Amino acid sequence: MEREFPVFPPPPRSWWTLAVLLGLPIAMVAWQIATDPPANGADRTAQAVAALAVSAAIGLCVSGLRRRRVVLRDGVLVVAAAMFTRRVPVADLELERARVVDLEERTELRPSLKSFGMALPGFQAGGFLLRNRRRGFCLLTGGRRALWLPAARQDLLLSLQRPQELLDALRDMAPGRPPG
16 A cells, blocks of 8 residues: 655745756856857767757656655555655664654754755755754655654655645554554
8 A cells, every 4th residue: 555745846036946956057058059160070069969968857847856655555655855865764763762753953964965855946846954963754845844754773854745635644653552
């Protein structure tokens, strides 16, 4: 059985930041191609490789912002965030401590250093070191509220449209608890 929980989309400032960051290399490659026609085949190949590299970077970043999914499947919570995926068995979560939190108040849970993730203003996905020095896997899309799911190895922070719904579903699946 599979159940999906909707994630808030990233705010417009994430998309605008991405457009600005990627616009510069696009403009540089276009300018170089327009103002410096290739003299030989090697120059033409270098220009084609540069254009392909910029196109691949654009595709990867755009798909990263679009890939946001939280699914509860067969006793495993699967979080797909940008190019990263984390699978956590429900039994590994410390559900008695889990809460819907306001990250403006609980600043110790906010991501501080990116270890293996993607970060733009209003969007954080992947592995981060939290301010409380614990490792965290984040799918945060700019809101203040997030579902905090502590676990032994790595906490989860998720920006869900209905965070309490996932928390209730996880608690219903917890080992040793009768289905309710």
